[in-house]
Amino acid sequence: MVIGVLQHSTYSQFGNFTGSSLSKISIVLIVVGVSIVLVSLLGHIGAFMENTSMLGSFICILIVILLLELLTGGAFYILHSRTALLKMNSDINRKTREAIYKYDPENRDPINRIQEKLSCCGADTYTDWYRSGGWAKQDAVPDSCCVVKKPGCGQQEEEINKKGCSMAIKLFLLKNIVWVGAVCIGLGITAVFGVLVGICLCLNIKRKNYQNLD
Numbered sequence: 001m002v003i004g005v006l007q008h009s010t011y012s013q014f015g016n017f018t019g020s021s022l023s024k025i026s027i028v029l030i031v032v033g034v035s036i037v038l039v040s041l042l043g044h045i046g047a048f049m050e051n052t053s054m055l056g057s058f059i060c061i062l063i064v065i066l067l068l069e070l071l072t073g074g075a076f077y078i079l080h081s082r083t084a085l086l087k088m089n090s091d092i093n094r095k096t097r098e099a100i101y102k103y104d105p106e107n108r109d110p111i112n113r114i115q116e117k118l119s120c121c122g123a124d125t126y127t128d129w130y131r132s133g134g135w136a137k138q139d140a141v142p143d144s145c146c147v148v149k150k151p152g153c154g155q156q157e158e159e160i161n162k163k164g165c166s167m168a169i170k171l172f173l174l175k176n177i178v179w180v181g182a183v184c185i186g187l188g189i190t191a192v193f194g195v196l197v198g199i200c201l202c203l204n205i206k207r208k209n210y211q212n213l214d
Contacts, residue, residue, distance in 0.1 A: 103134025
């Protein structure tokens with residue numbers, strides 16, 4: 001759940017440049033995380049009370065969660081496909097350049113946050129700012145480009161980050177997607193283990209009930 005919240009917060013910062021697909025996946029992770037917490041509580045109570053109905057519900061809900069995780073994993077696989085990567089690459093390049101060259105109020109804060117977070121400047125290179133129609137200073141860059149941000153530092157070329165933000169965003173997102181994919185696999189293994197434990201507990205309780213009847 002915490003991982004999903006963190007990922008949603010991260011992807012929201014890049015939504016202007018990547019679209020909403022990644023943000024939707026992080027919402028699924030949040031839902032799965034909340035469900036696992038609630039289902040774990042149900043499983044513990046069912047095991048403690050030796051209630052097969054509660055354990056049966058525990059198993060069924062875990063299977064649903066497992067299916068959600070498989071769908072999320074499928075979404076990550078699709079994002080890694082050649083076509084999806086090429087589209088994401090094209091969208092990031094286009095939207096980042098638009099944000100720099102127009103520098104309108106809608107994208108002003110997002111591009112500045114990204115330049116600070118990823119230590120980058122401009123779309124392809126810091127000199128993109130010199131050609132920006134929305135940026136008033138043609139011989140300087142925003143202070144968010146600086147290695148150490150301070151007033152007026154964007155006028156000193158030696159104090160600014162040189163790498164472009166298009167590539168920085170793509171590398172950051174790809175690393176993030178791989179990491180979250182690994183988390184999904186881990187959650188899936190945990191869910192399978194939970195289903196097996198639940199089945200074993202149900203069978204054990206039923207066996208004990210039959211023995212008591214005898």
